[in-house]
Amino acid sequence: MTLAEIGRQAKDVSRVLNNLGVSEKNRGLKAVAEALTNGQEEILKANEEDIRAAEEKGMNPGLVDRLSLNPARIRSMAEGLLQVAALEDPVGQVISMKPRPNGLLIGQKRVPLGVIGIIYEARPNVTADAFGLCFKAGNAVILKGGSDALKSNKAIVSLIQSGLADAGLPALSVQLIESTDRETTREFMRMNQYLDVLIPRGGSGLIRTVVENSTVPVIETGTGNCHIFVDESADFNMALDIIFNAKTQRISVCNACESLVVHKAIAREFLPLLKKRLDEKNVEIRADREACDMVSGFVPASEEDWGKEYLDYTVSLKLVDSVEEAIAHINRYNTKHSEAIITSNYANAQKFLNEIDAAAVYVNASTRFTDGFEFGFGAEIGISTQKLHARGPMGLKELTTTKYIIYGNGQIRE
Secondary structure, eight states, X not given: OOHHHHHHHHHHHHHHHTTOOXXXXXXXXXXXXXXXXXXXXXXXXXXXXXXXXXXXXXXXXXXXXXXXXXXXXXXXXXXXXXXXXXXXXXXXOEEEEEEOTTSOEEEEEEEEOOEEEEEEOSOTHHHHHHHHHHHHTTOEEEEEOOGGGHHXXXXXXXXXXXXXXXXXXXXXXXXEOOOOOHHHHHHHTTOTTTOXXXXXXXXXXXXXXXXXXXXXXXXXXXXXXEEEEEOTTXXXXXXXXXXXXXXXXXXXXXXXXXXXXXXXXXXXXXXXXXXXXXXXGTOEEEEOHHHHHHSTTOEEOOGGGGGXXXXXXXXXXXXXXXXXXXXXXXXXXXXXXXXXXXXXXXXHXXXXXXXXXXXXXXXXSOGXXXXXXXXXXXXXXXXXXXXXXXXXEOOTGGGXXXXXXXXXXXXXXX
């Protein structure tokens, strides 16, 4: 099937989805959740083939983790769809309605975006999450997943389509582009006549390619060089627990901590404790020269380390003299995703919240919470790091737009 045919089908389906009621959409989500659960063995078999091929190619262990599915992750995919079904439907909400002096009633109402294209790397769980949110928000979705997850994605999309058909709903609400060549991807990024928005999910290279080459409006979901700043007033035990969680709980995600910033006033006492704690997971600490002189076993950092998303058991470490220097360092090297300060100083906490340029800024909490489910949105389509239309975890509301609705009783303009 050609891209144009896929696009036309998505456009036709989007008009049907635009008119679906919330009960119909929820019925479809529940049917798909059941189909994924019942089709678990089919998904796992396809995923095993993808993993075997990835390991033969020497894929980074962190990326293999992103690619991997197991019964718990499939169960989480199904539960995510049920959670989306339980969320309030934003479509049709009238945001405002005001009378004008001439008697016109002018209001704004939420409506679906239409057809959403998503380009993403080897993360098959994104396939189900993307479908669920797009469908609940009344959008058709065209997916272009990474070649490393092609078999997994095909199995998941097939089951989604079967579930929709069983519920009497359009199976082509979700479509997967199976071609893996670059020309197809470039053509997809130029499908203005069919796509209303394009969302890239993946590493900085993928996102940059889409932003630079797409003629379709793009919502950037950025990479995560997330920092934790340990202020001089920080509670050490709290700081160690938060850093350990943010760095090691799952290394392959965009909200994992990749960079540490520590106030020099506490460095000699805190850094040995930090190394001991991170040694539990064999985390390599790439530190500046001053920190390396304080603690044996740190690896000297290069300039490249300050801006790197490792997706591995590696973290950078920079010492600073003040909260102002910490903020300047973070704003220079961050990806505007998630940043945290560990402090007992209220003024420093407020300064950090006000001056850090990021989608999510934390005081005394792990960056791992930047997630649609944790924020109460259900599954998320991605973490937007841009400032137009949407910023932060993108839930249902962010997959809608608005239109003006005007009621009159014969008014004409003079």
